[in-house]
Amino acid sequence: MEDCVFCNIVKGKGTESLVYSDEKTVAFMDIQPVNSGHVLVIPRAHVAGLSDLDEETGAQVFKVGIRVANAIKRSGIKCEGVNLLVSDGRAAFQEIFHVHLHVIPRFEGDNLRISFGRKYGERPERTELDRIAAKIRNVLR
Numbered sequence: 001m002e003d004c005v006f007c008n009i010v011k012g013k014g015t016e017s018l019v020y021s022d023e024k025t026v027a028f029m030d031i032q033p034v035n036s037g038h039v040l041v042i043p044r045a046h047v048a049g050l051s052d053l054d055e056e057t058g059a060q061v062f063k064v065g066i067r068v069a070n071a072i073k074r075s076g077i078k079c080e081g082v083n084l085l086v087s088d089g090r091a092a093f094q095e096i097f098h099v100h101l102h103v104i105p106r107f108e109g110d111n112l113r114i115s116f117g118r119k120y121g122e123r124p125e126r127t128e129l130d131r132i133a134a135k136i137r138n139v140l141r
Contacts, residue, residue, distance in 0.1 A: 004096075004097075005096060006046075006096060025043055025044060025060050025064045026041075026042055026044060027039050027040065027064055027065075027068055028040060030102065034102075035107070035112070036077055036078065036105070037075070037079060037105040038102065038103070039102075039103040040100045040101065041101040042099065043058075043099055045057065048099070049088050050088045051088075058099075064101075065084050069082040069084065079106065079107060083103075083104040083106055084102070084103060
């Protein structure tokens with residue numbers, strides 16, 4: 001896609017601070033980092049959402065994300081933990097519609113908050129969990 005900022009980075013038309021590149025993925029510094037060392041890992045091919053991402057490429061995105069996370073921890077960048085985050089769809093706060101994995105270094109007091117909805121902590125009945133699990137299983141078959 002011509003108007004996709006991440007596709008332009010893949011094509012060499014954008015500016016990025018490259019961290020890693022292979023035949024399926026590119027990893028580069030986020031220009032709006034949550035914390036210093038925040039990296040994005042993207043597939044080279046334009047894929048808007050997870051439902052369009054093939055499993056092999058998705059696996060490579062996460063493999064690279066894990067490698068980058070481990071490199072951040074060993075790099076001297078302030079990092080006491082790491083969040084790997086994918087936002088898929090507008091309701092999940094996806095802003096750029098090209099799949100991307102955030103690799104976010106974390107440390108005590110960094111002020112990043114991930115909050116869960118009002119119902120978090122309420123435990124549904126096992127029958128409800130079983131009913132939902134069956135729906136998902138049926139689609140996976």
